Amino acid sequence: MSVIKEFREFAIKGNVIDLAVGVIIGGAFGKIVDSVVADLIMPVVGLVFGKLDFSNLYLVLGQVPAGTVDTLEGLRKAGVPVFAYGHFITVAVNFLILAFIIFMMVKQINRLKRETPVEAPPAPAPAPTAEDILLLREIRDSLKK
Known part of the structure; x- marks a missing residue:
C-alpha cells in the first residue's frame, strides 16, 4: 500500500474529521469566551476591585x-x-x-x-410453552382429587 493511500485513509477517518471540526469550533468558541471575559466580566471586576x-x-x-x-x-x-x-x-x-x-x-x-431517564416498560411475560400448560393441567387435576 502506498504512502498516499495510507495517508488518504488516515485523513478521511471520522476521528480526524471530528478533530478538525473540534479545533475550528474551539477557535471560534475561544473568541467568544475572550470577548465575554474582556467585554463583560473584566469591566465588572475592574469596577469592584479597581483596575486589575x-x-x-x-x-x-x-x-x-x-x-x-x-x-x-x-x-x-x-x-x-x-x-x-x-x-x-x-x-x-x-x-x-x-x-x-x-x-x-x-x-x-x-x-x-x-x-x-425514561423507565423502560416491564418486559412482557413469556408465552407459556406446551410443557408449562401440561404441568399446570396436572397441578389443576391433582387439586380436584
Missing part, C-alpha cells in the same frame, strides 16, 4: 542609562534587562477568570443536555 492591571510591575536587572524613561516600555526600548513579573500575574488572573467562566458554561450546557 499588574503589567507595570517589574524589577530592573541591569543598569539604567541616563535619560531613560522609567516605565517598562521605556526600559525595554533602552535594552535594559527587566524581570516583568506583573504581566505574568495579569495573564494568570485572566486565565483563572477565563477557566472559571468556561467551567460554569460547560456545567450549564451539561445540565441542559441531561435528560430524565
